[in-house]
Amino acid sequence: MTSTTHAGPTTAAGTAEVLRPHAEDAFAGELAALAAQDDRPRPERWRLSPWAVATYLLGGALPDGTVISPKYVGPRRIVEVAVTTLATDRALLLLGVPGTAKTWVSEHLAAAVSGDSTLLVQGTAGTPEEAVRYGWNYAQLLAHGPSRDALVPSPVMRAMADGKVARVEELTRIPADVQDSLITILSEKTLPVPELGGETQAVRGFNLIATANDRDRGVNELSSALRRRFNTVVLPLPASxxxxxxxxxxxxxxxxxxxxxxxxxxxxxxxxxxxxxxxxxxxxxxxxxxxxxxxxxxxxxxxxxxxxxxxxxxxxxxxxxxxxxxxxxxxxxxxxxxxxxxxxxxxxxxxxxxxxxxxxxxxxxxxxxxxxx
Known part of the structure; x- marks a missing residue:
């Protein structure tokens, strides 16, 4: 299952030469049309209501005649459950075999909810803890010691501070000890920074979407403590x-x-x-x-x-x-x-x-x- 369009995406100004624009740029026209006609309740800091987010992914026609192209072809209930999960305190885990559009759905969900799909951690066997939590600008660190100026926030930390959706791709490829750094973030909605004697607390609107390939079972299985923090949605292969x-x-x-x-x-x-x-x-x-x-x-x-x-x-x-x-x-x-x-x-x-x-x-x-x- 993958993206589809009827008449092609609307490319934002300045992205004409980009080989692959981000979803929020490629489909900026559709997102703007949905936002203009969306009169349903929106969770805090969401760009669209849950109903409009689902319409953006599944496609449809708006009252003014604007056609929203389907980004995902599959059961409507799957999309509704995924969108609803992001409006709760549970993170979302998209699970499926390779090629079932997990990354594509993740990107479009983040674009529709936060208007920003770029807060991304790409999971690999070598992903360090800094990619999930934070790192340091070592020039600043050596010159002035630990400070906020020397701290380099991860995409997850930035999403927490800004009330946006962060994305973690191929979660089960990340080493188990790095995976578990998400537990406090997802359960307490805070990221301690002991070097500065402080923390970053998530503001309303923050959530996390992770993807995992179910053929990677046994590579780095999620701990039960981490799995409990996710609502798992399985993306199937096309039905027909x-x-x-x-x-x-x-x-x-x-x-x-x-x-x-x-x-x-x-x-x-x-x-x-x-x-x-x-x-x-x-x-x-x-x-x-x-x-x-x-x-x-x-x-x-x-x-x-x-x-x-x-x-x-x-x-x-x-x-x-x-x-x-x-x-x-x-x-x-x-x-x-x-x-x-x-x-x-x-x-x-x-x-x-x-x-x-x-x-x-x-x-x-x-x-x-x-x-x-």
Missing amino acids: MEDEVDIVTRRVRQLGRSLDLPDLPDGAEEIRRVVTVFRELRDGVTADGRTKVKSPTGTLSTAEAISVVTSGIALAAHFGDGVLRSGDVAAGILGAVVRDPAGDRVVWQEYLESVVRERDGWKDFYRACREVS
């Missing part, structure tokens, strides 16, 4: 073929515009093929339910399908005849499916010969995949 095709088509169109790729005609058939292949290999059964197939080690997510199609469009535009064809997506599919050269290659060859080869109207696709395989 049509939903996933729609998501891929819309997101590819948006990415194509940002990369100055031409709009290609007649690409719908290849997009549907890519999504079909990904879903069948992911589910372990063909779309008609008649043939079981082996699944490869990769996730084959919607995000990967978007990448395959976008790369195919670039190939067709720059090295083809301007029409997206099977040969333009075949190499991308192979790269997405065959992550383990030994086991995945066998899975792919069996799928090609037992499913793709026998499917009506897929001869060109079969030949293209055979050539790159």
